[in-house]
Amino acid sequence: MWKRDTPVQRSDVDSVGVHGDVASVATVSADFRSVGEGSRSTEREVVNVGKSVVIKGELNGSEDLTIEGQVDGKIELRQHVLTIGPNGKIKAEVFAKSVIVLGTVTGNITATEKVNIKENGSVDGDITAPRIAIAEGAHFRGSIDMQRQGASAPKIGGEGNPSVRTAAAPAAARAN
Numbered sequence: 001m002w003k004r005d006t007p008v009q010r011s012d013v014d015s016v017g018v019h020g021d022v023a024s025v026a027t028v029s030a031d032f033r034s035v036g037e038g039s040r041s042t043e044r045e046v047v048n049v050g051k052s053v054v055i056k057g058e059l060n061g062s063e064d065l066t067i068e069g070q071v072d073g074k075i076e077l078r079q080h081v082l083t084i085g086p087n088g089k090i091k092a093e094v095f096a097k098s099v100i101v102l103g104t105v106t107g108n109i110t111a112t113e114k115v116n117i118k119e120n121g122s123v124d125g126d127i128t129a130p131r132i133a134i135a136e137g138a139h140f141r142g143s144i145d146m147q148r149q150g151a152s153a154p155k156i157g158g159e160g161n162p163s164v165r166t167a168a169a170p171a172a173a174r175a176n
Contacts, residue, residue: 051087059092067103078112086120099129101138108142 045063049055053069060076067075068085075082075094082096088103098113101121109115111129122139130148134140 084121 047061047063047065049065049067049069049071051068055069055071055073057073058076059065059071059073061080062077064081064083065075065077066083066085067088067090069087070089070091072091075090075092075096077096079097081098081100082094083100084090084103084105086102090103090105090107092105092107094105094107094109094111096109096111099109099111099115101109101115101117101123104122106124108125109123109127109129111127113129114131114133115123115127115129116133117123117135117138117140119135119137121135124139124141126142126145127140128145130146132144132146
């Protein structure tokens with residue numbers, strides 16, 4: 001893996017799309033990783049926001065992002081992966097393809113693929129995603145909506161009530 005730490009240039013900040021107040025951008029760096037195997041390797045850009053960076057406002061991007069600093073506001077990476085590092089402190093509404101939480105998130109998370117709260121991760125807010133993983137030792141307070149996009153709630157006997165299944169339900173059905 002090759003890692004390049006460079007002084008912040010206008011293109012580094014533009015690729016992430018920071019809107020609002022940036023308290024310190026001295027530690028923003030680009031991390032280029034080679035992904036894939038075979039005759040052709042593709043390069044995947046991952047932007048890192050360092051521990052000393054504080055962003056207040058809206059953060060948009062078209063590449064994967066790892067945040068170790070603080071963000072207050074809104075984060076939109078609808079087609080990309082957002083990783084909240086162990087030192088990351090987020091107070092924002094989050095919209096991404098996939099979200100990995102190692103630090104602290106206060107606010108709602110909406111993901112189109114998956115939300116993964118790791119062992120020391122913490123989320124205080126509602127999660128909307130088709131797949132969710134919460135590790136033992138993680139903190140979560142809020143509600144979870146795992147309904148897939150475009151899917152409607154199942155119905156019981158033609159009524160409009162959603163079905164709630166438990167492990168005991170199939171055994172009770174067989175007993176009758």
